[in-house]
Amino acid sequence: MKIDLKGKAAVVTGATHGIGRAIATGLLEAGASVTINARSRDDVHAAVDTLRRTALNVEVRGVAADLGTPDGCAALVKAIPDADILVNNVGIYEQRDFFDTSDDDWQRLFDVNVMSGVRLARHYLRGMLQRDWGRVVFVSSESGINIPADMLHYGFTKAAQLAVSRGLAKLTRGTAVTVNAVLPGPTRTEGVERMIAAMAAEQHRSPDEIAAGFVREHRPSSIIQRLAAPEEVAHMVVYACSPQASATNGAALRVEGGIVDTLV
Known part of the structure; x- marks a missing residue:
């Protein structure tokens, strides 16, 4: 399968390391222009330099912004007003006993893991629908289905991402825009x-x-x-962003190694 994303502009959040950078690399290799994001300006600059060295003639830029805040999301949108592909990858996690998890802990994970994607989709999805082509992918987790007892607040945010992505997919009815979630496991x-x-x-x-x-x-x-290797997760995300995935919409695509013991 030859995935060709030439002429498409992608935004990948939380993309200076790990799964996010692997996704950015995969999209660049498919021909898309890519904007990566993270909070640290130094990390963004270093990742952009590294990505530019991975292949010739790639178009990659970076925007440093804290997407756990409304101002950070607004800064990214101001710098990059339009995108054909949005990958909501940014996320944080922590192991913590439920009884020791404060309101602030719950709110912090919700703001970063859920509201960042809500705010960016609210902006970018509108343009995709107007142009009648686009891809939105939420990088959720098997923890959104298999809620971990030692990270209950994290599992809650990943389940929320599944709900948001499924609901947004219904807004694309009859268009060439898709919204999906990808569920990695331990990577x-x-x-x-x-x-x-x-x-x-x-x-x-x-x-x-x-x-x-x-x-x-x-x-x-x-x-x-x-x-799993980050690249194995990225392969699924790049596919979900491709023209070949045009009939995949509102799906929760599992790339968690079979951890979730269900048939569907």
Whole structure:
């Protein structure tokens, strides 16, 4: 399958590391022009430089803004008024006992994980509908279905993303615009790599042993029995953004290694 996104402009949030950067790379390789976002100006500049070195003649730019705030979303929209593709990837998580999770903790994760996507979709989706072509993808998580007891507030935000994406898809009825969600599972991002390396050094074991043990202990229903690579998640996202995915709308596309034990 040859995915061609030449002439399409994409915005990818939370894209300086991990899954977000892998998505940005995949969209660039498919020919799209890409704007990446993160809070840190230094991280954005470094990621743009790295992406420009990955291939010749790529069109990539960056906008530093905190999308957990209305002002940050407004700054991104002002810098990039229109987009054909919006990937709402930005997100934060933390392990915390329910009884120790404050109102502020709940609100902070909701603002970053949910309201960022709501605010950006409210702006960019309108233009997509007017032009009769567009793709919106929410990067949710298997935790939105398989709510983790030690990250209940995180699972809540990922379930909310599924509700928002499904509802927005209904607004695209009869058009060439689609809205979908992608559900990764545990993924070997830079942050996870650092955690694994620290645990491996402490336990005098190899990083691969630690990674496999993490999946067996925390996600025993996994069928692939390993952490996914960011690129494996990105492949699904790029497909959802492609012309070939024109009949995929309002879907929750799982790329979590079979953790969620349901038929649909």
